Amino acid sequence: MTIFFKKLRWPDYLIVAVLLGFFSYIWLAIEGNLNYEWRWHLIPNYIYSWHTTREEWFANLLLQGLMATVRISIYASILALILGTFLGVARCSPNLTIRMLARTYLELLRNIPPVVVVFIFFFFLSQQLIDALNLERWARGIARQENNGIWEFFFGEMRRFPSLISGVIVLALFESAFVGEIVRAGIQSVPKGQREAARSIGMSRYQELRYIVLPQALHKVVPPMANQFITLIKDSSIISLISVQELTFKTVELVASTRLIFEAWITTAAFYFVICFGLSRLFARLENRRRSGQ
Structure with a gap:
C-alpha cells in the first residue's frame, strides 16, 4: 500500500x-x-438473509441475480468462443461463399443495436429452440426431484432453466460476432511463411490450420479475448429485457417492491465493478507472467 x-x-x-x-x-x-431518505441498512438483507421458517441463511434477490449473471457469462463466453472461432476461420476461408456468409453475419451483428439483436434472436431462434426441445417440461421434471442439488449448482433454480438457456444463447450469438473478428485478426497476423512451410512438408489445409495457424493465432488474441469476456459480463444486463432473471432484472424487481432506488442500483453497479475490475487485474497479471516467461 x-x-x-x-x-x-x-x-x-x-x-x-x-x-x-x-x-x-x-x-x-x-x-x-x-x-x-437513504436506507442502506436494508440492502444487506436483500443480498443474504435469514429464513425464519427453515431457520437457515439463503441467497436473496441481489445475490441470486449475481449468481445467475456469473453462470450466464461463463456459459455464454464458452459458446461464443466456439462459435466465434468457427466464424473467424470462415472469414479467412478461400471459399468466397463461406467467407461472405461469415462476413455478413459479423457485419450485421456488429452494426445493429444490441437491444434489437437480443429481441430478434430471442423470438426467432432461442425461444423456438426451447419449444422444439421441450426444455420447459424437462426442467420442471428435474425441479420436482428431491436430489437435484447438482443441477441447481450449475443452473440455479431449474424451473427457470429455459430462461437461463435463452439468455445464454442470445448473448453468445451476439458476442460471437466480436469474438469472430478477434479470431480473424489473429489468423491473419500469422506470417505467411508459417503457412508456406506447412504446405512444403505436405500438410493439408486442415492440418495447417489445426497445428500451425490456430495455436499461434489464439495465443496472440488472448488479451483482446479477455477484454471481450469482461465486456460480455457487462452486456449480460441487456438480456434482462427478455425477462432473464440475472442481476439487472433482480435489481428492477427490488426497486419496484421496496423503492430502494439509489441503494439498489449503486449496489448493483458495485457488484459489476468488483467482478469486471477484478477480472481485468487478473488478466493483466496473467498477461505479464506470460510475457515474462517468454
Missing part, C-alpha cells in the same frame, strides 16, 4: 479530489433536492 501511494503524483491526487467532490455533490443534491 505504501508503494502504491509513493507512485502517485499531484495530478492523481487532483483527479481523486475532483471525483470525491463530484460524488459528494451528487449525494447532497439527492438528499436536498429530491428529499430522498
Whole structure:
C-alpha cells in the first residue's frame, strides 16, 4: 500500500479530489433536492438473509441475480468462443461463399443495436429452440426431484432453466460476432511463411490450420479475448429485457417492491465493478507472467 501511494503524483491526487467532490455533490443534491431518505441498512438483507421458517441463511434477490449473471457469462463466453472461432476461420476461408456468409453475419451483428439483436434472436431462434426441445417440461421434471442439488449448482433454480438457456444463447450469438473478428485478426497476423512451410512438408489445409495457424493465432488474441469476456459480463444486463432473471432484472424487481432506488442500483453497479475490475487485474497479471516467461 505504501508503494502504491509513493507512485502517485499531484495530478492523481487532483483527479481523486475532483471525483470525491463530484460524488459528494451528487449525494447532497439527492438528499436536498429530491428529499430522498437513504436506507442502506436494508440492502444487506436483500443480498443474504435469514429464513425464519427453515431457520437457515439463503441467497436473496441481489445475490441470486449475481449468481445467475456469473453462470450466464461463463456459459455464454464458452459458446461464443466456439462459435466465434468457427466464424473467424470462415472469414479467412478461400471459399468466397463461406467467407461472405461469415462476413455478413459479423457485419450485421456488429452494426445493429444490441437491444434489437437480443429481441430478434430471442423470438426467432432461442425461444423456438426451447419449444422444439421441450426444455420447459424437462426442467420442471428435474425441479420436482428431491436430489437435484447438482443441477441447481450449475443452473440455479431449474424451473427457470429455459430462461437461463435463452439468455445464454442470445448473448453468445451476439458476442460471437466480436469474438469472430478477434479470431480473424489473429489468423491473419500469422506470417505467411508459417503457412508456406506447412504446405512444403505436405500438410493439408486442415492440418495447417489445426497445428500451425490456430495455436499461434489464439495465443496472440488472448488479451483482446479477455477484454471481450469482461465486456460480455457487462452486456449480460441487456438480456434482462427478455425477462432473464440475472442481476439487472433482480435489481428492477427490488426497486419496484421496496423503492430502494439509489441503494439498489449503486449496489448493483458495485457488484459489476468488483467482478469486471477484478477480472481485468487478473488478466493483466496473467498477461505479464506470460510475457515474462517468454
